[in-house]
Amino acid sequence: MKKVLIALTSIVCIIGAVVGGLAIWEHRSKISLEAEVEDYLDDVGIDATGIDVHGRPYIIFALQDSVDLTYVDLALQDGTNKDQLLLHRLSNGRPERLTRFVTFDHPSGEVDPIERADGSFTDSAMVDGSKVTFTAKVTDDRLELFADGAKAGTIDVGPGVTAEGAAVTDTGVVVELGYDSPDFGDESRAESRTEKS
Known part of the structure; x- marks a missing residue:
């Protein structure tokens, strides 16, 4: 009986050590991935206020x-309440593509978003009882919302x-x-990377 208890205790200790080791490895992997993202952001001159790496297991x-x-x-500009850049598949210091979502504040008044039948949002809302449709365009490096x-x-x-x-x-x-x-809109950085490689 004593030998069985010793064997069970040894097995539990080994399992605990393996699980603990994997947890530490996973945490270090996440830190390593965050560092890769930070290097990319520094390279393209983006000053981030927060980074959230997805994709598990990080290992x-x-x-x-x-x-x-x-x-x-990203840092908020006047009239916005959220500005988030998505890096898709960052590898070898470059993402496959970039997507950005900028959330402007609602216009003044009572705003009721108009949704589709499946619950997804549209480009329109009822503002103080009247339907208003929102559009956006980029001109001279500025995003304009209408x-x-x-x-x-x-x-x-x-x-x-x-x-x-817009939605x-x-x-x-x-x-x-x-x-x-993927160089955050700066072609000169892309050319510089090519010259270095």
Whole structure:
């Protein structure tokens, strides 16, 4: 009986050590992936206010030297309440593509977003009882938001950016942006990377 207890205790200790070791490895892998994202952001001159690396287990992505998906919070500009950049598949210091979602504050008044039958948001809302449709475009490195054609907000976004559409949600008017270059719209950085490699 004593030998059985000793054997069981040994097995439990070994399992505990393995689980603990994996937990430490997973945590270190996450830190390593975050460091890769920070290096990329520094390289393209992005000052992030927050980084949230997705894709588990982190160990697998760290072994592949690839970051699956990262949400990067950017500093807010006037009239916005959220500005988030998504890095898709960061590998070898470059993401496959960039997507950005800028949330403008609701216009003044009572705003009731108009939803589709499946519950998804549309580009329109009832504002003080009247239907208002929101659109967005990028001109001269500035994102402009319009409500029924009247300017409703504007922020700086930099070069190489395209407005993909707008949607009115419970938290504001969200504009999706796409980037021509994974170098945050800066083709000169892309050329510089090519010359170095």
